[in-house]
Amino acid sequence: MKYIEGDGESYVFELAGKEKEILLDLLTLFPSAHPRKARLTRSPHKSETNEAQKLLEESLVAKKRENHKLLVSLLGQKERFTETGDGFRVALKRGEMEWLLQALNDIRVGAWMSLGSPDLERPREIELTPQNSSWAWAMDLAGFFEMGLLQGLSLRE
Amino acid sequence: MGLFNAVFSTENGPVPCENLLDETGRPRVEKENESLMMERMELAAPVEMPELEIKEQSETKLDPGYMVICWNDPVNLMEYVTHVFQVVFGWPRNRAEQHMMEVHKLGKSVLVRESFEKAEHFVHQLQGYSLDATMEREQ
Numbered sequence: 001m002k003y004i005e006g007d008g009e010s011y012v013f014e015l016a017g018k019e020k021e022i023l024l025d026l027l028t029l030f031p032s033a034h035p036r037k038a039r040l041t042r043s044p045h046k047s048e049t050n051e052a053q054k055l056l057e058e059s060l061v062a063k064k065r066e067n068h069k070l071l072v073s074l075l076g077q078k079e080r081f082t083e084t085g086d087g088f089r090v091a092l093k094r095g096e097m098e099w100l101l102q103a104l105n106d107i108r109v110g111a112w113m114s115l116g117s118p119d120l121e122r123p124r125e126i127e128l129t130p131q132n133s134s135w136a137w138a139m140d141l142a143g144f145f146e147m148g149l150l151q152g153l154s155l156r157e
Numbered sequence: 158m159g160l161f162n163a164v165f166s167t168e169n170g171p172v173p174c175e176n177l178l179d180e181t182g183r184p185r186v187e188k189e190n191e192s193l194m195m196e197r198m199e200l201a202a203p204v205e206m207p208e209l210e211i212k213e214q215s216e217t218k219l220d221p222g223y224m225v226i227c228w229n230d231p232v233n234l235m236e237y238v239t240h241v242f243q244v245v246f247g248w249p250r251n252r253a254e255q256h257m258m259e260v261h262k263l264g265k266s267v268l269v270r271e272s273f274e275k276a277e278h279f280v281h282q283l284q285g286y287s288l289d290a291t292m293e294r295e296q
Binding site for chain 1: 228231232233234236237240244273277280281284285286287289291292293294
């Protein structure tokens with residue numbers, strides 16, 4: 001995934017042929033089936049924040065539902081991906097990039113949880129099996145696409 | 158609470174903040190040389206200052222402070238965390254990076270100190286980006 005150009009409101013990226021297919025497949029994992037448990041506070045004295053905790057959980061569910069709708073809408077717009085000689089180009093608005101980043105990171109964190117929340121600075125801790133290797137791929141690929149989007153934002157800024 | 162909302166009350170009644178300042182924004186005192194004025198003050202008999210009571214015009218009670226803390230985890234990318242801080246708090250890149258490095262090296266970073274409602278809002282935003290962020294009451 002490569003950043004091509006942007007004007008602060010709209011950003012154009014180029015995806016190699018396979019990258020588009022992989023990205024679209026990856027996004028079907030959103031929202032993650034194994035999200036991190038949302039907690040408003042780490043304090044042991046939680047009685048004062050019980051209601052606020054419920055509000056947080058509801059808010060996150062609603063946000064994911066909204067992001068999912070936006071994602072389905074984006075992916076349904078086949079004309080957004082214009083074919084080039086080497087792959088595809090896709091133009092994303094600034095707001096779309098934000099919820100795409102949120103979706104990708106939700107997938108990444110969820111995949112990490114599915115792997116047992118390993119310490120990624122110690123790769124040997126991850127025992128890959130045929131059952132969990134797809135989560136390792138999902139985690140790495142989500143990170144790859146996140147960095148592609150962030151590169152575009154940082155170059156533009 | 159901002160000072161412009163404060164009302165200073167004395168035994169003679171309330172004195173709105175704006176009446177204490179002249180049109181140039183300086184305290185309403187005789188317009189003379191300040192050092193001369195200081196001399197006069199030293200020679201004058203000590204004046205008992207009226208008790209000033211700053212009343213909060215807001216109807217809510219004063220909230221204790223809450224810290225919004227971002228905790229380290231192995232999965233969130235440093236570049237991503239920096240970006241999220243820029244978006245959620247409107248920080249310039251260098252400040253966002255500084256807090257990101259604190260999270261990375263120290264295990265956590267206190268991002269802001271706010272009222273309950275504002276801290277809650279920020280935690281919602283940060284967790285929407287799947288960061289491990291919580292709000293903790295200030296001691």
